[in-house]
Amino acid sequence: MSYTPPDWWSLPFRGHSTPRWRIVRNAARCKKCDDVIESRYRHDFVYCKCGAIFVDGGHDYLRQGGDLAAIEDLHEVQEEPIEDPSSA
Ligand SMILES: [Zn+2]
Numbered sequence: 001m002s003y004t005p006p007d008w009w010s011l012p013f014r015g016h017s018t019p020r021w022r023i024v025r026n027a028a029r030c031k032k033c034d035d036v037i038e039s040r041y042r043h044d045f046v047y048c049k050c051g052a053i054f055v056d057g058g059h060d061y062l063r064q065g066g067d068l069a070a071i072e073d074l075h076e077v078q079e080e081p082i083e084d085p086s087s088a
Contacts, residue, residue: 002035025076032070039063 027038037046041058048054053066062075079083 016051021077022080023057023062023075024078025074026057026059026062026064027076028064029074029076030070032067032077034076035036038074042051047085049062 025038026040027036029036029086030050031051032052033048033050035050037048037053037055039046039055039058043056043059044058045056045067046054051066052070053064056063064071064073064075
């Protein structure tokens with residue numbers, strides 16, 4: 001199974017639609033001020049220097065927003081070794 005990058009905005013990962021993927025980095029770069037911001041925990045809501053974009057959600061869900069044209073997505077995920085109970 002290959003990873004499909006999410007459409008943005010409040011995408012839950014753990015325990016929701018795509019539990020197979022674990023967020024290891026929830027970050028983005030602002031194309032306006034060149035600031036790289038990273039959300040490190042669930043309610044870590046971070047704006048870039050110029051305030052054009054934000055990231056939120058830490059490693060629990062991906063939430064990025066603001067000026068969508070200014071976002072360069074830098075998030076990273078790892079495949080989570082989840083046993084599928086239906087294949088047992
Ligand atoms: Zn900025």
